[in-house]
Amino acid sequence: xxxxxxxxxxxxxxxxxxxxxxxxxxxxxxxxxxxxxxxxxxxxxxxxxxxxxxxxxxxxxxxxxxxxxxxxxxxxxxxxxxxxxxxxxxxxxxxxxxxxxxxxxxxxxxxxxxxxxxxxxxxxxxxxxxxxxxxxxxxxxxxxxxxxxxxxxxxxxxxxxxxxxxxxxxxxxxxxxxxxxxxxxxxxxxxxxxxxxxxxxxxxxxxxxxxxxxxxxxxxxxxxxxxxxxxxxxxxxxxxxxxxxxxxxxxxxxxxxxxxxxxxxxxxxxxxxxxxxxxxxxxxx
Ligand code: PPS
Numbered sequence: 001x002x003x004x005x006x007x008x009x010x011x012x013x014x015x016x017x018x019x020x021x022x023x024x025x026x027x028x029x030x031x032x033x034x035x036x037x038x039x040x041x042x043x044x045x046x047x048x049x050x051x052x053x054x055x056x057x058x059x060x061x062x063x064x065x066x067x068x069x070x071x072x073x074x075x076x077x078x079x080x081x082x083x084x085x086x087x088x089x090x091x092x093x094x095x096x097x098x099x100x101x102x103x104x105x106x107x108x109x110x111x112x113x114x115x116x117x118x119x120x121x122x123x124x125x126x127x128x129x130x131x132x133x134x135x136x137x138x139x140x141x142x143x144x145x146x147x148x149x150x151x152x153x154x155x156x157x158x159x160x161x162x163x164x165x166x167x168x169x170x171x172x173x174x175x176x177x178x179x180x181x182x183x184x185x186x187x188x189x190x191x192x193x194x195x196x197x198x199x200x201x202x203x204x205x206x207x208x209x210x211x212x213x214x215x216x217x218x219x220x221x222x223x224x225x226x227x228x229x230x231x232x233x234x235x236x237x238x239x240x241x242x243x244x245x246x247x248x249x250x251x252x253x254x255x256x257x258x259x260x261x262x263x264x265x266x267x268x269x270x271x272x273x274x275x276x277x278x279x280x281x282x283x284x285x
Pocket of ligand 1: 049
């Protein structure tokens with residue numbers, strides 16, 4: 001259990017898995033290569049789901065890789081100690097994941113042809129998912145109640161800071177050819193077409209059987225059973241409560257957790273902070 005965050009340039013990071021030195025080096029020195037594929041998200045947006053899809057597209061639906069190698073080795077986290085080392089040693093096209101806010105992301109990206117996929121999700125669902133995640137794991141400050149976490153989230157006092165700043169920063173990249181903006185909600189509504197959209201963006205054509213396999217093996221039920229993907233094999237210091245990343249896997253769970261007053265207060269802040277962005281960009285209520 002921990003009381004605070006690891007602070008880097010004014011942004012809060014989890015205290016487990018990352019050190020100040022590695023975050024600093026990842027942000028300032030990491031060289032993104034043309035053939036890299038980077039998955040970016042604010043925590044709890046559906047990153048692991050997207051990563052599983054990417055891995056399956058990469059292996060053309062073959063499940064050997066996702067069933068034998070932990071997800072954090074297949075697609076290392078840029079700002080984590082282990083992930084950073086893995087990435088530096090890795091040859092050829094790399095798949096990597098990060099929660100870094102836009103202003104901290106390695107500047108080498110801007111002169112590369114690397115592809116970035118940013119996945120977003122209804123921030124109220126992110127809030128609820130984060131509440132459970134930080135309650136059940138030891139990587140960061142533990143909230144004592146939904147109300148307390150609600151306040152932290154609104155203030156940006158959660159790992160990786162303000163959701164509003166995160167999405168605003170990354171949204172500025174949305175018209176770039178090498179950036180694909182996705183949402184958890186569209187993946188849920190129409191996973192087949194969204195997977196096709198991703199493979200098209202990556203220039204990796206899948207035949208119908210391969211597409212079927214990606215769809216089936218990245219589904220919530222199958223991922224929940226895959227110990228190489230659901231985080232259950234992480235050490236006890238990460239979580240001692242039989243944690244799995246696959247908690248509920250639905251959209252709209254915030255309705256079961258936030259009071260009417262909290263939802264209204266959230267919407268008010270949302271409207272202020274997201275002013276200027278067309279509503280159609282975001283597929284949530
Ligand atoms: S993390 O720790 O920040 O990387 O978390 P992240 O992977 O971004 O988000 C975790 C939430 O994604 C849900 N999830 C899925 N939903 C649908 N289908 C699949 N296959 C899937 N895999 C993970 C997971 O359940 C978390 O959401 P909640 O709302 O907590 O269930």
